[in-house]
């Protein structure tokens with residue numbers, strides 16, 4: 074095995090072009106488990122943790138561009154106000170030690186259906202900035218990024234540079250089912266984002282289908298149903314219907330963490346709860362206060 | 366490969382490191398620092414917790430090569446000077462005083478993690494202690510004495 078330590082992003086892209094089999098490693102919280110247990114023996118490790126630019130974030134065109142190597146712990150403290158849904162999800166990842174190392178870039182690289190960053194990225198219409206030495210930057214909407222169980226849209230010579238997403242323009246919530254409050258892979262999870270400016274709702278379902286996915290029909294239904302300007306209370310029937318549509322968007326399996334039936338039930342509950350929280354926030358808030 | 370890393374304040378060049386090995390393996394097997402424990406090798410137990418550039422991490426999940434040019438502090442490095450209880454860090458002493466140690470396997474990781482908590486938050490509420498230690502498993506104590514130890518260390522630090 075070789076250990077490659079590119080000092081810059083350009084060097085990393087060149088290394089990946091030359092050695093497509095090299096395994097990128099950022100926080101190592103997925104990669105090192107596989108190496109420690111002999112599940113994976115790549116012919117090279119491509120260490121991205123020495124590239125300072127990957128661990129930075131900035132604002133561009135009114136959106137946030139967050140480097141693939143920003144660990145969850147920093148995402149929570151530095152971006153929690155602007156990306157509350159993703160920050161809530163980040164707080165549920167592993168333990169403090171895992172959050173100090175693990176990154177959204179690594180979560181996207183692993184592309185697990187249970188990855189906790191994925192539902193809020195879906196709900197927030199994130200775009201993944203991938204790059205290769207040969208073809209330059211490719212912007213991949215997150216909805217197109219997950220292509221199968223632990224599979225993503227990256228080509229062998231591509232690396233993830235960053236993800237782009239708008240700062241929250243309305244309430245955002247993330248909810249996750251697990252046996253403990255820490256250190257659990259989601260039995261299933263759900264993210265909701267209200268986009269009042271566009272009168273639109275975003276959703277993301279985790280761990281209840283071969284890939285993370287949106288509940289598109291539920292989004293369309295709720296976007297029409299909500300009284301965006303009058304901010305009238307939501308009727309029980311609409312809340313229930315939203316829960317059912319989210320539930321029906323999932324296609325979960327039975328596994329060691331839970332049955333498909335339980336996951337479907339739990340998704341409906343999480344959808345109703347997060348909607349109630351988010352709509353209460355929206356109603357409580359003076360119009361325009363969140364505009365940013 | 367060779368890895369250049371500062372461990373507990375001393376700059377080291379370690380040779381013959383396997384490219385896929387962990388920082389934990391480097392510390393324990395190549396540098397003779399067995400304080401950080403190897404229990405699960407999958408980030409679940411926290412017994413391998415060390416500081417990497419001042420941030421607590423599971424050493425079992427850091428590739429040794431990722432520590433190149435960085436600073437590591439292990440539980441050994443918290444007790445400065447020659448051995449003896451008076452040299453121990455207040456957190457270490459509180460673990461002894463509170464009886465927070467039984468078999469001791471989880472202790473080094475808990476001490477580094479508690480040390481970090483009290484550095485960032487000198488007077489943590491119980492919920493904050495629990496949250497900070499959520500990634501450190503102990504099979505012996507039932508955690509109550511560990512919470513006592515962290516509270517004691519916080520109290521002692523506040524009065525010194």
Ligand SMILES: Cc1cc2nc3c(=O)[nH]c(=O)nc-3n(C[C@H](O)[C@H](O)[C@H](O)COP(=O)(O)OP(=O)(O)OC[C@H]3O[C@@H](n4cnc5c(N)ncnc54)[C@H](O)[C@@H]3O)c2cc1C
Pocket residue numbers: 096097098099100101102103104105106121141165166167168171174175176177178179180181182183187188189190227231232233234256257258259407408409
């Ligand atoms: C104890 C423990 C608990 C965990 N709990 C959770 C949890 O609650 N929720 C959750 O979602 N995950 C959890 N995980 C999994 C893991 O922490 C996350 O997936 C994390 O986001 C991975 O980030 P990383 O930087 O450590 O990735 P790495 O391990 O460095 O990489 C992960 C994958 O992404 C690839 N990769 C990394 N960076 C790039 C890049 N820039 N471009 C292209 N590919 C890249 C790697 O090749 C690899 O395939 C847990 C892991 C452990 C060990």
Ligand code: FES
Pocket residue numbers: 402403404405406407408409410411412413414423424425426
């Ligand atoms: S040995 Fe590293 S967390 Fe268990």
Ligand code: FES
Pocket residue numbers: 465466467468469470471472502503504505506
């Ligand atoms: S004292 Fe034995 S594992 Fe904690």
